[in-house]
Amino acid sequence: MMPWQQMVADVAGEYDPDTGRPFWREVICTVPRQSGKTTLLLAHELERALRADGQRIFYSAQTGWDARRKLIDDQVPILEASPVNAAVRRFMRGTGNESVIFKNGSRIDIMASSKSSGHGRTIDLGVLDEAFDDSDDRREQAMIPAMATRPHAQLWVVSTMGTDESVYLNRKVEAGRAAVAADTDSGIAFFEWSADETVDPADESRWHEFMPALGRTVDFAAIRHARQSMSEGEFRRAYMNQPTAVDDRVIPKDIWDRVVGEAVPSGQLAFAFDVAPDRSSASVAASDGVRAEVVEQRAGTNWLVPRLVELSDRWGGPVVLDKQSAAGSFAAELEDAGVLVERWGTDEVAAACGRFFDRTMDLEIKVRSHDGLAAAVAGAARRNLGDRWLWGRRTSSTDITPLVAVTLALAARAEESGPPMVSFA
Numbered sequence: 001m002m003p004w005q006q007m008v009a010d011v012a013g014e015y016d017p018d019t020g021r022p023f024w025r026e027v028i029c030t031v032p033r034q035s036g037k038t039t040l041l042l043a044h045e046l047e048r049a050l051r052a053d054g055q056r057i058f059y060s061a062q063t064g065w066d067a068r069r070k071l072i073d074d075q076v077p078i079l080e081a082s083p084v085n086a087a088v089r090r091f092m093r094g095t096g097n098e099s100v101i102f103k104n105g106s107r108i109d110i111m112a113s114s115k116s117s118g119h120g121r122t123i124d125l126g127v128l129d130e131a132f133d134d135s136d137d138r139r140e141q142a143m144i145p146a147m148a149t150r151p152h153a154q155l156w157v158v159s160t161m162g163t164d165e166s167v168y169l170n171r172k173v174e175a176g177r178a179a180v181a182a183d184t185d186s187g188i189a190f191f192e193w194s195a196d197e198t199v200d201p202a203d204e205s206r207w208h209e210f211m212p213a214l215g216r217t218v219d220f221a222a223i224r225h226a227r228q229s230m231s232e233g234e235f236r237r238a239y240m241n242q243p244t245a246v247d248d249r250v251i252p253k254d255i256w257d258r259v260v261g262e263a264v265p266s267g268q269l270a271f272a273f274d275v276a277p278d279r280s281s282a283s284v285a286a287s288d289g290v291r292a293e294v295v296e297q298r299a300g301t302n303w304l305v306p307r308l309v310e311l312s313d314r315w316g317g318p319v320v321l322d323k324q325s326a327a328g329s330f331a332a333e334l335e336d337a338g339v340l341v342e343r344w345g346t347d348e349v350a351a352a353c354g355r356f357f358d359r360t361m362d363l364e365i366k367v368r369s370h371d372g373l374a375a376a377v378a379g380a381a382r383r384n385l386g387d388r389w390l391w392g393r394r395t396s397s398t399d400i401t402p403l404v405a406v407t408l409a410l411a412a413r414a415e416e417s418g419p420p421m422v423s424f425a
Helices: 003-012 037-051 064-080 083-087 138-147 167-181 204-210 220-229 232-239 253-259 304-315 326-336 346-361 371-379 401-412
Strands: 026-030 056-060 088-092 099-102 107-110 125-129 154-159 188-192 270-275 281-287 291-299 319-322 341-344 366-368 382-385 388-391
Touching: 003 026, 003 037, 003 188, 026 167, 037 056, 037 064, 037 083, 037 099, 037 107, 037 125, 037 154, 056 064, 056 138, 064 083, 064 088, 064 099, 064 107, 064 291, 064 371, 083 088, 125 138, 138 154, 154 167, 167 188, 204 220, 220 232, 220 382, 253 346, 253 371, 270 304, 270 326, 270 401, 281 304, 281 401, 291 304, 291 371, 291 401, 304 319, 304 326, 319 326, 319 401, 326 341, 341 346, 346 388, 346 401, 371 401, 388 401
Parallel strands: 026 154, 026 188, 056 107, 056 125, 125 154, 270 319, 291 366, 319 341
Antiparallel strands: 088 099, 099 107, 270 281, 281 291, 382 388
């Protein structure tokens, strides 16, 4: 572990020698992005799972989709490559049943983000990851009652700072700072790595003060590039761990809420898809040029070509992709399967991004509600190209494949016609 991870693990893992209970019923930790939260959380989850039989551990993120990606795509591969894998009985990857089941009866499960998702459960360790995205305390309300009968239970709240709309996280940070100021020795353990508001983002001599992974798993070159590519507000939130104003979003939430609804594309359609740089996920969208919908967002890419062939055979229309991205590698296979593929270069993709932004701000489009798309819009960052820009796949704080797919699909079809369709199922 890095020193910061070891310190948090050591303190959070302190137990009363007389009762065996954790000293800290609640652990709040906020660090910059890419600091190593995933490894820390997995280590603590495993410690809890293996120190006693039958432990129930629940992990949650912004959405059930994000939680699945973290557990199945990020944490499970680490565990599979570890000697601790010998303690695992089974990995369950089926949608809705994702879990790690240990030979001693302990298990790590995913919990949905609704208030009722904890009903009927008992929880020994609850993890609320990426709390910056929570505008209320529904995830906590799902977990804390399920811990009431578990004297050794512990709640972890972990996140990079958010915006002024991050109501839940902001309240937790205030509570944590108050606990530190009061010098309490039980109840809440609070950890924070963030820059003072007076620190200049360009002052590299100060970066070590608030970036605990710098020089270890994150190098200066990567941070320099991020500072050049991101807006100052985005950089301050992601790497200086400072809360920012909500209007630091590329598309303000109040604007996005006005274009989202039950819009269903109709008539002549275009499809578009995008693939994450690490190929961990992909998304497909459809549009008639005015209305757009995320048809599919799933982990991995094995499903992608068959789904696009199915959509093309059923609905017709071109399939658009960014040939400079990971999606470009699927173009030949799709064409061999008879799909009409449009390979767009940087000029076409940049024009689509600009047009999408303009039409969204002018309320000229309608987009069907989709959790993954909402998360993508909230966490999306720009990558500047002179006077133009693209959606920043590597600098955004979440999976933006749904947003890229919708952006390209809307640009590919300019006119609306025909009766509305019911479903892409």
